[in-house]
Amino acid sequence: MRLRTQLLLYLLVSVTPSNASLFARGPERLLRGVSSAHRRAVERSAALAKDLRRALSGVLVEQAVSDTAVQHVYCISGTSLTGNGSSSSDGSDSGGGSGSSPAKGSGTATASGSSPSSTSTSSSPWKLKQAYQGNSFFDGWSFFTASDPTDGTVEYVGQSTAASNNLTSINSAGHAIMRVDTTPKVSGNRMSVRITTNYNYTGALVVLDAVHMPTGCGTWPAFWSNGPNWPAGGEIDIVEGVNTYTNNQATIHTNPGCTIPSNSSSVLDITGTVVGPTNCAAAQTDNQGCGIRSNSNISYGPGFNQIGGGVYAMQWDDNGVSVWFFPRSDIPSDITDGSPDSSGWGTPMANWPATGCNPSTYFYQHSAIFDTTLCGQWAGNVWSDTGAPGQSESCASITGTSSCSEYVQNNGAAFADAYWEVGSVKIYQTS
Numbered sequence: 001m002r003l004r005t006q007l008l009l010y011l012l013v014s015v016t017p018s019n020a021s022l023f024a025r026g027p028e029r030l031l032r033g034v035s036s037a038h039r040r041a042v043e044r045s046a047a048l049a050k051d052l053r054r055a056l057s058g059v060l061v062e063q064a065v066s067d068t069a070v071q072h073v074y075c076i077s078g079t080s081l082t083g084n085g086s087s088s089s090d091g092s093d094s095g096g097g098s099g100s101s102p103a104k105g106s107g108t109a110t111a112s113g114s115s116p117s118s119t120s121t122s123s124s125p126w127k128l129k130q131a132y133q134g135n136s137f138f139d140g141w142s143f144f145t146a147s148d149p150t151d152g153t154v155e156y157v158g159q160s161t162a163a164s165n166n167l168t169s170i171n172s173a174g175h176a177i178m179r180v181d182t183t184p185k186v187s188g189n190r191m192s193v194r195i196t197t198n199y200n201y202t203g204a205l206v207v208l209d210a211v212h213m214p215t216g217c218g219t220w221p222a223f224w225s226n227g228p229n230w231p232a233g234g235e236i237d238i239v240e241g242v243n244t245y246t247n248n249q250a251t252i253h254t255n256p257g258c259t260i261p262s263n264s265s266s267v268l269d270i271t272g273t274v275v276g277p278t279n280c281a282a283a284q285t286d287n288q289g290c291g292i293r294s295n296s297n298i299s300y301g302p303g304f305n306q307i308g309g310g311v312y313a314m315q316w317d318d319n320g321v322s323v324w325f326f327p328r329s330d331i332p333s334d335i336t337d338g339s340p341d342s343s344g345w346g347t348p349m350a351n352w353p354a355t356g357c358n359p360s361t362y363f364y365q366h367s368a369i370f371d372t373t374l375c376g377q378w379a380g381n382v383w384s385d386t387g388a389p390g391q392s393e394s395c396a397s398i399t400g401t402s403s404c405s406e407y408v409q410n411n412g413a414a415f416a417d418a419y420w421e422v423g424s425v426k427i428y429q430t431s
Ligand SMILES: *[C@@H]1O[C@H](CO)[C@@H](O)[C@H](O)[C@H]1NC(C)=O
Pocket: 083, 084, 085, 086, 089, 094, 096, 097, 098, 099
């Protein structure tokens, strides 16, 4: 918005060699302008996340190299899953799912998801602006088909290719499926999907309800968001992790000037743990960002899937940015009812208060993103590491393969569990 041009110039001039290298990666990226900036941001974020995790686990792998930082932001929020394409009855639990038609036919994403009118009568300040669910889930998202910015052993395919290869579908419960190709052997990259909302928001409550998320050695899924001119528009990673990890990490990446005022969980009033620097500036901390790891081993991966997932809610308002995770059995009724009100949700897993990082300065025009990449700057870089929650044994040891990419290329069946099953993504705003 306002400072966009200035910020972009600032980036070009002072963002450090790593940013420069990003810009230098390929002419096509420059041509893509904003969207490429988003992706880079994402990629970088991912790398950062990796670094953070390494640091946390006490296993310092190589420093985040150059331009790849942390990527990914997921928002898994969930309320009750509706098996129904109807978006106005947000959250209503339709016991028996209905929609079962695969989204195979849909060629191109439409301009936006459904825009239900708010029917909230509660004290919730949030109005539902976009709801992605049911048979129309994939409407309103763009499929990213450029090479993976995080150097994964992955090929992101377009909407029709994804549908024809059964990488995307709507299951019998009306939930959106996003899978990784399970062809036994591939010679190059393995197919996967990365989608971005066409809609963007400045300030929002994003609620992700997911039943299942990708997991397993080689995987690196994320539900996240970013704004234009990364990192000027900021990046918020809601759900992210790699390999056999069990604890989610939420991370923000920004321009210089944004910090976490403390690394103490009690001071921040969060249930999670700060796992990296308190300076969130991508350009000043090798793009590590400010990462906060959940203390719950059902917040990500196998544990998350065992309980039928749950809801991730990311609130971005004048007070800052916060992330909550609610296991399936513990989703607040106001979320299920479609009138979310965080005042009753208790302590968030993560919080980046406005006192250290004014959200109206460091974040704007975000689009939400799902992706599942393989290996690359994070999953690949920690392939032989141990120490992170859920990775007490390294993937090199678990798989008996020293190379993540080699494993990914030759063991398609191992990626049967590398899928997202999403009940809904809902974007609420106050006006
Ligand atoms: C979807 O929801 C609408 C409105 O609540 C309802 O009339 C319809 O029967 C539902 N369809 C299915 C398949 O559940």
